[in-house]
Amino acid sequence: MRIVVADDAVLLREGLVRLLTEAGCEVVAAVGDGPSLVGAVVAHKPDVSVVDVRMPPSHSDEGLRAAVEARAKVPGSPILLLSQYVELSYADDLLADARGSIGYLLKDRVVDVDDFLDGLRRVASGGTVLDPEVVSQLMVRRRASDPLAGLTPREREVLELMAEGSSNTAIARRLVVTEGAVEKHVRNIFTKLNLTQDSDQHRRVLAVLAFLRS
Template sequence: MSRPLRIVLAEDSVLLREGLVRLLEEAGHSVVAAVDDALALVPAVLEHRPDVAVVDVRMPPTFTDDGLRAAVEARSVLGGLGVLVLSQYVEESYARDLLADGRGGVGYLLKDRIQDLEALEDALDRVASGGSVIDPEVVAQLFARRRTADPIESLTPRERAVLALMAEGRSNAGIARQLVVSAGAVEKHIRSVLMKLDLPPAEEDHRRVLAVLAWLDA
């Protein structure tokens, strides 16, 4: 089990909200507030100051992207807040908007994925630790949509595979295990990706987020 977290949950479906509360608490976490309206998210975050906010994208009052907007606002008013957004849809702009400030501590997971407790636990742990997580299905579909003229085309197939796993939030060791290569090979590929995307030297986690943003914006 990952470390216990204090969580604020925002989900308008009663059944899913209660199911998530039960699932998270059985996993050892504490759901300090569960709200059913995007407008209630920021006040709940300010009151309880959780480690992570788990937020549905499409919520009242308009059922468009209210949850996403509230999550972005919550991060702006409570520095260090991790945000894991849940969606039924693969939408590029959702992932890009979450990553826009370059700070990490964000995740975008498809709702189908939360049936896998291990995947949910892993995403929560990474987000709470300041990493970024994008659902593997989102990564796969976004790669399929890439235009032939974008700068990502300069990457080799292996470098694209490494970048896709970076987008999912994998550590260097996790990438090495997934691709069955050495940690040194992964480091070499990442250095090449950052160089080809013209990302200057900076704190490593920040550069990784910027690399994913470059891919999303290409």
């Protein structure tokens, strides 16, 4: 994978570069501010960018805003947000893109390098990877209107695990049911959310987006 790393903390940025290089990835740019991230994405069109949410000058949401801008200039460019904080101000702009290729992980909760690298690969290949805490805070913010009212409790449970990036096999193992049962729940979710088969849009990603907005 060709990767752009954006983090203003020099030690963390260089640590990520070393980790990714040792894992066989090519870090095409390592930057420390939002404008540099946008420039790097436009120049290199990486397979995925690892972006800190809070960067100079105000250390609030510059990284997140830069990620939104980068996706606007290079449509569908994969972004994995890696932060200590859940910042939702511009997250909707990223998550609303039905093309997927979006992740949001919390630094303090990444405890396994292989899991982190797997998340990178899934985002690079068009998937959505979200820390459960991010999912939880997004849910709290959006309870006012619920487009998922027609789902059963089990279907909601399956959809929540989908939002965390779990495969059908992983969901079956987590819920102690057969993979066939999970596939049936997923089909029901697609039907109830009116997500018909469409080669231009990924139904699994669209279902997760509907869940996050609910």
